Amino acid sequence: MGADAARLQILIVGGGLAGLAAASFLREKHEVTVLERSKLDFSRNDYAMSIAPNTHRLLLDQGIEDSQLKASPMTYVWRGGSDGKVLSESLSESLARFGATTIFTRRSRLHAALHGLATGDSRPGQPARIIEEVKISKVDVAGGMIKAESGETYRGDLIIGADGINSAVRAAVLLANSDSVNGAAPLLTGVAAYQCTVPIDVLRDDPSLEFATGEKSGMGSFHGSEPRTRVLFFPADEENLQVVAYHPENDWVAQFEQSGSSIIKDIPAERAVQDFLEFHPSLQNLLTSATTRDVWRIRDLAQLPKWHSGKAIPDRRCRACCYSAFWSGMQYCHRGWRGARLLPRKPSIRGTDTCSARIFRDDPYPSRAYGAVSVSSCRWTADRGRAEECGTVQLPGVRGKTLWIYFR
Template sequence: MGSQPEMHVVIVGGGIAGLATAIALRSPSRRITILERSRMVREVGALLSLQPNATKIVSKWGIDSFLAAAEPMPDRAFRMFNTDGELVREMNLDKKQFGADRVMYHRQDLSLSLKNAAVCPDLPGSPAEIRTSSQVVSVDCEGGIVTLESGETLRGDVIIGADGVHSAVRTAVLGEEQKAIPTGISAYRMLIPTEKLGNLSAPKKLLDPLDPSTTMVIGHDRRVIMGPGRGAKMYGIVALVPDEKMAETSSSDSWVEEGSIEKLREAYADFPAWLHEIFVAAPDIGLWQLRDIDPLPRWVRGRTILIGDAAHAMLPTQGQGASQSIEDAEALRAFLGASPAKEDVQAALERVFAARSERAGLIQKYSREQARPGTDAASKEVKLDPGQFMKYNCDYEGAADWEERQKRGEATV
């Protein structure tokens, strides 16, 4: 073997799925190029979680020092309250149950940590090359040729479509465009510096920015999910509103669309005054319409595979979006091996699809089910059970183990 890597992996998309895959596939015999359409100068200000199924995986990649720089916060409990402030359900998130923590990150911090690990020359394997402002317009899946908006073409032995919900690679793999589906729910996102929350009237059991736990307030077919992040310096809030109850138009699925605090308060007019105090403390607010996609009949064509939101975009109600991307990256690492022969690439990718597609599709389904109204309109009784699918989601030890469980008929709910 010569000095040049024998396999070129082209990853389309430099988000969490693409960066995680670049880390997972690092090898001395592999050259990795990430094509990112943006300039990667600004990430959306929002919190996200890596669930135990994902934290178990990343802990094996030797990137703990990079992740520590992102100021992760283990989430110790999930508490659900009704609009009267009564505790309806509490779920302790015990590390012993699934072998790892549920961890909260600021999206920007996690992305930066993954990027630093992907390009670091000191980790095993060759560092990835990230090319920004590289919009992909078409893919020859069989030939492994990616064409950029500039007209430049790149050839890869493996093409990985990690380009999100509006994936150009998905269109190439399916042979037709499959657009994301509006789900009838819109989400307001806020990040509030915790020092702004010190003198509010919210009960401490509902609002304690130093308590490493997640709180949900639910009622009137709406819900608010709150919790600390970035080392408890920020407090993240997501407020979900059915589109028919929106006081403003929400037609964009961009996380950076600006929302109106006045319209948010109008949508939550029948919630307690202390919640409105929290809303008002937000320095800015984002609004986007939640969309997902139906399970795809295929993720693979030729030497090209879809991962992350391009393959299985899902609602945030299970907190599994980023975690499923991590699972995809681990599956590619497991089945592509250290250096498969080029003619074996498609078989390896099909093996990833066989191990991953049913599981990801079920978690998409669960996420939709958890988005249904969680209260009974007549009795105001809270019906939502956030732990309903926890065992299936988090009891996961990697793609090879899951493949064996499939063979034994054990990869079920």
């Protein structure tokens, strides 16, 4: 097979972390177009997130240094109760076990770095073409065609869905496989998360929390008497701290429904503290010290019975859709890169990927190679992510093991 014959026209729906990660690899051997529904704004709804060792190693391999991300390493994990007392201190073993550290960085910096990999001149192949403000009205999975509300059409040999929790590609695949879009809509977990950023000096100036400063960079996790209530903090960079405080969403349901949004912005400090009255004043102070606080509704997605249809591959995300300390950066980037590595003439990470790449080369429908890969790792991550974010909640329509609260 000649080089031109192996070259595919690939449409990636979604210019977020997963979409740009996939585009950065696929551009080496294929023609890649990214369709983004909005104007790319790296700073919108920005927050700190973790990059697990496997993804961190991939970033380093592509020349993205920690200094570019202004990243902070995770050296320790502290666990405690609502009284603020530390019950355990664990030294991170990720470097020794995986050859790279877990790091924390802002989503905006990671997004910008991936955009550079996908569109810049540092990587082989033709830069990915990114088309912004494309509102999709139809996805034809059999014909490999996407129609926009503007009337424009885009065609490809392969459509990759990386378009988030309200995915048009996911809905189209469900419809093609079962004549129904049941399962496309997000599932409610009953949990919300307060998100805010505070100066790291808040820790340094508090004798109860100064243990997490200096060389002991990492994540603190303090849980309440209600399994779904906890306060987490971890560095956003050298100057700032990310705070994520989980609580049942009961008092916010009406406002979420009325606004039609999963994010409620600018929550008053005194209102935020009301949900964490059992917590030590030092932990409450993490919420009150922020300039602004937002509440995010945590939603989930049921696993698909089939991971492809025709020429389309949906996002394999099947986990709680929030941005916890351990799951977001790893899932978004590694999901995008791992899917990209299934395509022809690409090096594989695992033996199953090599097998799938062979299937791909002999199959007129490229999406089947992706579907041939075992989804066990996806389900494992789903269970771990839900346990981290949703406590012991078992969601209707979600396959998986019994959930437990697990802090790494």
